[in-house]
Amino acid sequence: MNSHDMPDVQSSHDARDIAIDQVGIKAIRHPMTFLDDGREHATVAECQLTVGLPADKKGTHMSRFVALLNEGPLILSIAGLSDWTRAMIERLEAQSGEAHFTFPYFVAKDAPVSGQGAMMDYDVTLIGRVEHGRPHIGLKLVIPVTSLCPCSKEISAYGAHNQRSHITVETEVSDPALSLRELIAAVEAEGSCPLWGLLKRPDEKWITEYAFDNPKFVEDMVRDVANALEGYPGINGFSIGVENFESIHNHSAWAVIHRPGR
Numbered sequence: 358m359n360s361h362d363m364p365d366v367q368s369s370h371d372a373r374d375i376a377i378d379q380v381g382i383k384a385i386r387h388p389m390t391f392l393d394d395g396r397e398h399a400t401v402a403e404c405q406l407t408v409g410l411p412a413d414k415k416g417t418h419m420s421r422f423v424a425l426l427n428e429g430p431l432i433l434s435i436a437g438l439s440d441w442t443r444a445m446i447e448r449l450e451a452q453s454g455e456a457h458f459t460f461p462y463f464v465a466k467d468a469p470v471s472g473q474g475a476m477m478d479y480d481v482t483l484i485g486r487v488e489h490g491r492p493h494i495g496l497k498l499v500i501p502v503t504s505l506c507p508c509s510k511e512i513s514a515y516g517a518h519n520q521r522s523h524i525t526v527e528t529e530v531s532d533p534a535l536s537l538r539e540l541i542a543a544v545e546a547e548g549s550c551p552l553w554g555l556l557k558r559p560d561e562k563w564i565t566e567y568a569f570d571n572p573k574f575v576e577d578m579v580r581d582v583a584n585a586l587e588g589y590p591g592i593n594g595f596s597i598g599v600e601n602f603e604s605i606h607n608h609s610a611w612a613v614i615h616r617p618g619r
């Protein structure tokens with residue numbers, strides 16, 4: 358029995374008269390090449406692909422999302438995301454849709470003193486959205502840094518507690534030529550110290566002293582990142598969340614700043 362002889366339940370009429378904002382698939386992993394700064398980055402994306410479904414339609418065409426992912430290699434860039442999302446919506450015979458791709462983005466970084474190179478990974482989500490025919494590109498970055506507590510430094514005879522922190526930035530992209538690598542570098546500079554994959558002893562001494570000379574509360578970091586992103590070319594509005602995985606507590610310190618886009 359081929360599919361033409363089978364009942365097409367998804368395409369049947371639905372009498373409840375309730376439109377669905379987003380329906381589709383999530384948590385599907387797929388090999389992907391991400392283009393940024395003129396370079397190809399091999400990675401694996403976790404995808405969430407959805408479309409809007411009109412009130413009178415029973416179901417969407419679920420299999421078509423997967424078919425689209427598998428049509429040739431998945432090669433994406435910030436600039437190419439809108440076209441991919443449009444193609445998805447067309448394929449699903451929908452009017453609106455969203456495509457989320459979450460993946461580790463690897464940057465080759467040289468240690469600050471020894472210069473030894475190693476990969477460092479950042480979690481990135483690219484979000485393509487088409488609504489009322491208009492494309493929008495969203496971005497979510499999770500950037501790990503070191504933070505060192507200014508209070509602890511001030512009150513202690515020696516040392517200061519420090520920890521790994523996550524700076525999460527969500528923003529709308531207004532210029533598809535935006536460089537992800539440069540944006541990550543601009544944000545990570547606002548921690549007490551950036552992270553590297555590989556550090557030899559001279560590097561470890563350097564980063565220990567660098568963080569000690571740049572103590573920051575969670576409030577300092579969220580404000581400094583907001584300052585760095587205010588007027589940053591190629592983005593429109595942002596939300597910044599900073600989480601310090603406190604080494605002196607079994608809980609996190611957390612701060613958020615929202616700046617709506619124009």
Ligand SMILES: Nc1nc2c(ncn2[C@@H]2O[C@H](COP(=O)(O)OP(=O)(O)OP(=O)(O)O)[C@@H](O)[C@H]2O)c(=O)[nH]1
Nearest residue numbers: 360365366367368415416417418419420421422423
């Ligand atoms: N809409 C919908 N589909 C589901 C659901 N659960 C499973 N399916 C999918 O139903 C799919 C088959 O339906 P379609 O994608 O419409 O397949 P088809 O009708 O053969 O293909 P088209 O003619 O392209 O629509 C399978 O890929 C399943 O993943 C669900 O809750 N809703």
